[in-house]
Amino acid sequence: MTRLLHLKGVALVRGGRLLIDQLDLTVREGEAVHVTGINGSGKSSLLRLIAGLLQPVEGSIEQSPAALADDLSALDRELPLCRALDFWTARDSGEALARFGLVHLAHIPVRLLSTGQLKRATLARVAASGAPLWLLDEPFNALDRDGTARLEQAIADHRERGGAVIAASHLAPAGTWRELGL
Amino acid sequence: MIRLLIVREVRRGLRGSAWLPVAFFLLVATIVPFAVGPDTQLLSQVGGGALWVAALTAALLPIERLVDPDRADGVLDQLAIAGVSEELVGGAKILGHWLAFGPLLLLAAVPASVLVGLDWAALVRCLAALAVGTPALASLSVAVAALTAGLTRTGALAGLLLMPLAVPLLIFGAAATRDGESSALKLEAAVALLTVAGGPFVTGAAVRAARS
Numbered sequence: 418m419t420r421l422l423h424l425k426g427v428a429l430v431r432g433g434r435l436l437i438d439q440l441d442l443t444v445r446e447g448e449a450v451h452v453t454g455i456n457g458s459g460k461s462s463l464l465r466l467i468a469g470l471l472q473p474v475e476g477s478i479e480q481s482p483a484a485l486a487d488d489l490s491a492l493d494r495e496l497p498l499c500r501a502l503d504f505w506t507a508r509d510s511g512e513a514l515a516r517f518g519l520v521h522l523a524h525i526p527v528r529l530l531s532t533g534q535l536k537r538a539t540l541a542r543v544a545a546s547g548a549p550l551w552l553l554d555e556p557f558n559a560l561d562r563d564g565t566a567r568l569e570q571a572i573a574d575h576r577e578r579g580g581a582v583i584a585a586s587h588l589a590p591a592g593t594w595r596e597l598g599l
Numbered sequence: 600m601i602r603l604l605i606v607r608e609v610r611r612g613l614r615g616s617a618w619l620p621v622a623f624f625l626l627v628a629t630i631v632p633f634a635v636g637p638d639t640q641l642l643s644q645v646g647g648g649a650l651w652v653a654a655l656t657a658a659l660l661p662i663e664r665l666v667d668p669d670r671a672d673g674v675l676d677q678l679a680i681a682g683v684s685e686e687l688v689g690g691a692k693i694l695g696h697w698l699a700f701g702p703l704l705l706l707a708a709v710p711a712s713v714l715v716g717l718d719w720a721a722l723v724r725c726l727a728a729l730a731v732g733t734p735a736l737a738s739l740s741v742a743v744a745a746l747t748a749g750l751t752r753t754g755a756l757a758g759l760l761l762m763p764l765a766v767p768l769l770i771f772g773a774a775a776t777r778d779g780e781s782s783a784l785k786l787e788a789a790v791a792l793l794t795v796a797g798g799p800f801v802t803g804a805a806v807r808a809a810r811s
Contacts, residue, residue, distance in 0.1 A: 465676075468676075468680050469679065469680065470676055470679060470680070470810055471810070471811060472811070482682075483680060484680065485676070485677070485680055487673065489671075489672055489673025489676065490672065490673065491672055491673040491674045491676065491677040492672070493607070493611075493674075494672070495611075495614060504603060504607065505677065505681070542677075546681075
């Protein structure tokens, strides 16, 4: 199986504090990693590090293209949802909208969406990105039961197609996940 | 992606408050005769300089909406993840901001020149100087917006940062408006070129620095 992510001896310093030290992690096609840890243990920072937004002070990172879903949607507030999503996707965003049950909101401006709907839209952006590596920061926050089921289905399908998922969450996701404690 | 980014900037500029700097510029041009007095001779002498001060202060108005909303919404992060360099984002923002700001300001400069008593030849010189200078103002605005993104109440700080950097532009721009014989327009173009070329790199470095 192809390696989608390889961290070797990675150390990360944030605000003068050594947050992550000597971390080795390899993620292959179809794998899913559940990152756990107390508040402030560096789960979000690890995801941002893997996404390339933070630089390690030590160690090396090899990774395939990644897509990050955190609590920032990155969708233009004044645009209808479908057009805001299209900015980030080369292909049509219709499938991702349907997958997360957002079709009826496609022409609603993003600024009118509720927190949960915005979370679904953020996840739809990741699903539509086509990136093999999904980085999900607290993906179940604000999702209702239907939203959680849809996300779990999306993750399962993504793994089926050879993608990998790294999720930081306090909730245990359904399915087989490898645990990574920080 | 770069084309999408420029289109996005122009759309946000025009939908947002593109008229605000222009209205401000016209307003300043309107109050100059009240302050200087009705002496046409005197007015036409200070008019060009006054328009430049008006253009400079008008450029400060949109600074808060240029970079900070994109930082707060995670757009800058997602662009970096998508592999778009911060410098490219800066360049696209500068071009997009100028497209929403420069042409409108040039249009407004026509009635403004009449208000401050510039004659036809001076109006043409003023438009040429503003056409050369506004891209540099756009570049400075975006760079300062990136430097102050994430801070609270950035308006005053942005002014303190931008004004000194714009002084060479102001000197040569106002001189080129006053006097068509001198080489002030060429010097203004040189300063503007330097500012426009440096803008994307300052913006890129500021966006990266804000992240860590």
